[in-house]
Amino acid sequence: MQSFVINLLNGVSYGLLLFMLSAGLTLIFSMLGVLNFAHASFYMLGAYVGFSVAAHAGFWSALVIAPLIVGAIGAALERWLLRRVRVHGHLPELLLTFGAAYLLGELVKLGWGLSPLSATVPPALDGPLFTLYGAAFARYRAFMMAVSLVMLALLYAVLRVSKTGLIVRAALTHASAVEALGHDVPRVFTGVFAAGTALAALAGVIGAPLFVIEPAMAESLGSIVFVVVVIGGLGSLSGALAASLLVGCVQTFAVASDVSLGGVLAAFGASLPAEWDALTLAQLAPLIPYLLLVAMLALRPRGLFGRRDEHA
């Protein structure tokens, strides 16, 4: 139980990283009505661009420049491609982002090669922040949590307080009325898409030192982010936050635990074949987000905070 607090903090910091991704995804979904399948690819692109920028200009400038570059690429994708297929409905848009995910994956391989890269933590953030019962909590994780929370607060403030946020929220529900008032709604769409992809890139830059930068990182995290968004309820920011923290904590605890599946089920008085008993929870950790998804759908099809879907 000593490491419980540390595990909890690690889980929360991972969950907040997931939230930075799922927030951008949710923002784009509720705005454009399309789930950006390439979102995790933008996260990967952010990590790679951040790696290159950090090698030349240092970590702190990478934190600013990489999201700007990736946001510009996202805006270009929305402006030149997504807008063209919008007339045909949402399905071609989703398919287009699916194709874009393939292309971004190949472009990353083309630009940076196949071998994994490892980003370094800047010296100011290196080392443990504090030790609790002998287990250390890394200073970098605390920084990650701080950045995520600041981004969350900023996003909330911009959406709630500023005039831009007012226009964005109005365009969400009454696009034609906002257009009639003289605002360029398609440009608002492009801006939201750029902001969402920039958020993903920021998550990539600050997440890179914790994971390995490799061409497969988009697939490994991407499907978890989609699961998070469905568990939280599609289009709900607070749902995305709750689901991100839930998945982050549960997965961290599963990885850190050394309980076997047989041990868990024995507590409930159930038993399984011998080959299943030997599996540890840590081995099953990659499955847990998907099992959570299935359980959530069985109990509550619209997700944690999702609106009721008429045709579900």
Added chain:
Amino acid sequence: MREPFGPSALTATSASTSRRMWRLIAPWLALVLFLAVPPFIWPQSWLLAYLAQTATMIVFALSYNLLLGETGLLSFGHAAYSGLGALVAAHVFNRVGVPLVLLPLIGGLGGALCGVVFGFISTRRAGTAFAMITLGIGELVSAAAWTLPDWFGGEAGVAIDRASGHALGSWSFGPAREAYALIALWCLLASAALFALSRTPFLRLANAVRDNPARAAAIGCYPRRVRHGVVVLSAFFAGVAGTLGLINVELVSSESVGMMRSGAVLIATVIGGTAAFFGPVAGAVVLTFFSVAVASVTRAWLFYLGLFFVVVVVISPDGIAGFMQRHIARVAACGWRMCRAMYLWGAAAALLWTLAAVLAVQWAYAVQFGIDDSASFGVDGLPLWMASSALWFSGVVFMLAASGALSTRYAVRAQARLAMNSRSTRIAGDTQ
């Protein structure tokens, strides 16, 4: 007033019915010829393997189109059904010894069983949520394939020996030729069954659920139940397709349930076009061409496939089939002479853009990956002077792209002129 039917009208209607019959039969004839003729002309083993892969992909893409085209359900985890169906078939074949001829049926039943279970969960939602749930289920199955090695055989997979079953007459199905004959026959059989299925009232209900679930519910069908039924049917044929792949390579591994395969069938179906029955067939042929022929020449095949997919989605969201239909209708309406300029400029633009893109991509791949082993990456496609001088090379690519852009401009202008002409003639016809 309606004109009385004269003899000329009668011959016209009979001609149109015969043309309709021809239009119905021609794609089937093309499919049969495509599957049956090449093995007799070039009996090499790589061609048989290629055709067997195509036949498998055809059934797989057609089964996928039951979901995407007929019911409007986008699935990212279709490989789970084909892979699990093949897995069931492999285990049954190894333990019980079912005749190989009937093995696809077993695989189909295995796939349908998975469809009953997974479909119950996934069809609780439609639209984007359905897509994400299938993605989650697909990931769940492929992650489970790695964690449960005693079912999936771990790294090595579950192997079968197709010659070990009961021989049918003198055919043991050991040689690739006999196995291919079985695969091609099952491919035609499954395609015919899917075609017949697409004409049933149940699939018409599925179409209604796709187009307007609220009204479909109002006329007394449960949209969720219809979707579940379609998922089960589609999973059955996906299981058949997975078993055809198993017969071809005699192995089912954790790759056969992987996300790559789910993505491949989605790409094939969309490239081919979801609105027409034979769209996915065309898409399957194109996809197998990319993954076998292009992949054997260049490492960049995935890039080309992604690019082609994006181009298809942007230019013609209804795929190759929709593109063909639209242009055949236009030529029939305006006449070949009127459309000639547009098609010539369009073909020139497509050619120039393709050339520019291929040169640029090949060069980029040669620069990035050519150093470690350049032999297999098709750098030899580039003349040496081009690869040596970056300035020359970028100049050539720029020229190609510029002339491509110019031809695109002319093609668009010709199309606009054509649209204006046809509209003005129609208005003139109305006022007369």
